[in-house]
Amino acid sequence: MQRDMVSDPFSFTPLNFNEFQDGYGSIQEDHAVFQGEHGFSAILRGMDTLPTAEEQNQQDDFNFDHFMLEEFNFEPVPQPKQLCQETREPKNKQVLPSSLASLELLSSYGRWFKRVEKQNISRSVETSVSPQKLSTEEIVRLAGARYIQHSTTQWLDDACIPMHPYGFGFGILSEEEYRDVELAQFLLAAAERVGCQQFVRASMLLFHLQWNPSGGGGSPVQRVVFHFAQALLERIRRETGGGKVALDECENKNQERELVEKLKSDTNMALICHQKIPFNQVMQFAGVQAIVEHVAFQTKIHFINLDIGCGVKCTTLMQALAERNERQVELLKITTIGLKGKTELEKTGKRLVSFAESLNLPFLYKVVFVKSIVEIKVEQFDVEDDEAVAVYCPNVLRTMVSDSDSLEHLMRVMRKIRPTIMIVLELEANHNSPSFVNRFIEALFFYAAYFDCIETCMKQDYECRMRIEGILSEGIRNIVALEDGERKVRNVKIDVWRRFFARYRMVETTFSESSLYQANLVAKRFEYGNFCTVDKKGKCLIVGWRGTPIHSISAWKFL
Structure with a gap:
């Protein structure tokens, strides 16, 4: 994939998502495969043995060097032939x-x-x-x-x-x-x-x-x-x-x-899931709290939701902004991308307009209809100079890991928009x-x-x-x-996304104690909320079930 490195200062070689695996990835696999029968015996003997701090540091250093030296490449890595036909x-x-x-x-x-x-x-x-x-x-x-x-x-x-x-x-x-x-x-x-x-x-x-x-x-x-x-x-x-x-x-x-x-x-199913399963509300309230904090002194706010769905998640932000006592909102604009489902997106817009009217909140709704992500242009979002832009990206990027052109194009558009904050939700899994x-x-x-x-x-x-x-x-x-290439959706963990975002001069910002408090408070309101866990991993939040990581939510700014 050829790029004009001179005309585009943010042109990068593609990133190989297959190279970075949490836990046991390609590096560990290479070592294990060459261990032979002795390695297999060691595995069985060492099932209850965790690496020492020194061994872990050595492994981390090796992984880091491997990352720095490896050429980035989005193209899928073909599975090697098994030796045990x-x-x-x-x-x-x-x-x-x-x-x-x-x-x-x-x-x-x-x-x-x-x-x-x-x-x-x-x-x-x-x-x-x-x-x-x-x-x-x-x-x-x-x-x-x-x-x-x-x-x-x-x-x-x-x-x-x-x-x-x-x-x-x-x-x-x-x-x-x-x-x-x-x-x-x-x-x-x-x-x-x-x-x-x-x-x-x-x-x-x-x-x-x-x-x-x-x-x-x-x-x-x-x-x-x-x-x-x-x-x-x-x-x-x-x-x-x-x-x-x-x-x-x-x-x-x-x-x-x-x-x-x-x-x-299905709107009804989305509402039932929203009411019964804690994940969405936990991440939603944490994300909205972070957005509200970063636009606290702005009166014109432009919320770009890359996958708005039924619009349920937008209502919390609308309520939070409508309840501001100081610096009341002059205008809230919500823009989403429409790849398909024009009728459903229009219905979502009508519901949000009606909800905004009930809150007396000045509101504007827009859908950027395109056939593919690579057709998106900055001008389509109508971003004004006096607007504070917040981007909400719920489980969207994983659908483009196997499509380097779309993912790279989307990130370049976001960089040109330069949002005040970008909230990213992804599955915390290595698939x-x-x-x-x-x-x-x-x-x-x-x-x-x-x-x-x-x-x-x-x-x-x-x-x-x-x-x-x-x-x-x-x-x-x-x-x-x-x-x-058949696998269109690729789930990778937050550490992989951190490496990827760094290529676009994005820096991660931590969630405030208020955001963490909101997330835990929401979880406790559910009947089985005690099984839902909210933990910090660096600056991001990991939402899990019975201790198993399920989702990550992270906040980013562009330098």
């Missing part, structure tokens, strides 16, 4: 799982579970009461820890898979929890085989999951397993060529994706590893936590829960079934 396996030879880095990643989740489970067992002994029911993610963690324990012995023959984890030292489980652990183990084994391109063996393992109920029934674990198993089956059919079956399935998937897009614009199995493991634990949240918060809203899980299922499919 099933046609090359000698007969009667015991084959250990090949993705050692993936096993190390899996064992890192297992360490966390062992610490938690020891506490549960201790409480059980002290109170003589059965431990509290495990969450969806804890079930998956247990399955992962157990898969690691049996990886060198009992997983050598796919037809003989260890069942019933009695005596494993993880406390007392219910019958349903035992069954869920087994399902998750089968799923992990199948994913490992798919990663090694052993599609026949993977299909045999997935066959054991066929009795699992459909995506709408059963426990959250069973529903997560169902959606991941369906994505694995699609990947196998794509890899092996499914003929007419694959074509029919592709047509059905297109219809499902169209339905998902309609559901995303962009070039290693399929690593990507699968990260996604499995992330979605397990998300499904647990939906199950907990929306027990009485079956239809809405089903719709949300349908949207999440499309996200799972994007990560698991698709590869390279």
Whole structure:
């Protein structure tokens, strides 16, 4: 991709998102792969061992040097061929799982579970009461820890898979929890085989999951397993060529994706999610508080929302500005980008205009309609010199990670606008590893936590829960079934975005104690808000569920 470096002072070589992975990324994978059998033994022995401070510092330094020396490149990195093709396996030879880095990643989740489970067992002994029911993610963690324990012995023959984890030292489980652990183990084994391109063996393992109920029934674990198993089956059919079956399935998937897009614009569902699931309101109030603080002395405010949706999130800002006692707002302008759904965006505008009138708030609404992001121009936003511009970017950038032209163009436009503050919301997840199995493991634990949240918060809203899980299922499919350029949405963590934003001379600004207070206060108002966590990671906020990071919200300024 050629750029005119002279005429454009902010022209950069593209950034390779695949190079930067939180936790176990490409650097750790290289080390693990070359460790061989000794490395595998070390992984198993070191499951409860954390790196020393000196070792961690050395690793951080190495990562930093690697980042500085590596050429930036947006283009997707092709997945390297696996060395364990099933046609090359000698007969009667015991084959250990090949993705050692993936096993190390899996064992890192297992360490966390062992610490938690020891506490549960201790409480059980002290109170003589059965431990509290495990969450969806804890079930998956247990399955992962157990898969690691049996990886060198009992997983050598796919037809003989260890069942019933009695005596494993993880406390007392219910019958349903035992069954869920087994399902998750089968799923992990199948994913490992798919990663090694052993599609026949993977299909045999997935066959054991066929009795699992459909995506709408059963426990959250069973529903997560169902959606991941369906994505694995699609990947196998794509890899092996499914003929007419694959074509029919592709047509059905297109219809499902169209339905998902309609559901995303469903106002009623958006309101129910807003009322039941704490994530949106927690981030919304923290973000609005930060915006209000940065435009406190301005009377003309231009709010650019890059994905306005139903407009629910704008109402909080409108209320906050309408209630200002000093320096009353002379005009609030809200502008959004419209790539499609013109009718819905116009309806959103009418609702916001009506709401502004009820607050006696001077208001103007505008949609910048374009066919693609690269068509956006600064002039289309009609930014006045006396306006304070605030940009709100909710889960938009991740949809452009695989499209370097669009992402780069958007950032250049934002830089020219030079907003007073830019609020960025993204999923705090690493689903962009070039290693399929690593990507699968990260996604499995992330979605397990998300499904647990939906199950907990929306027990009485079956239809809405089903719709949300349908949207999440499309996200799972994007990560698991698709590869390279087909994966349009790429989730990366805040540390990756920090490196990316630095290229555009953006500096991160911290959230005030008031913003953090607002976020925690909102979480406590929800029935199950105690499970929603709000923590600081550097200057940004991480919103999670039962300790698992789900979203990041960060604030930025342009130098």
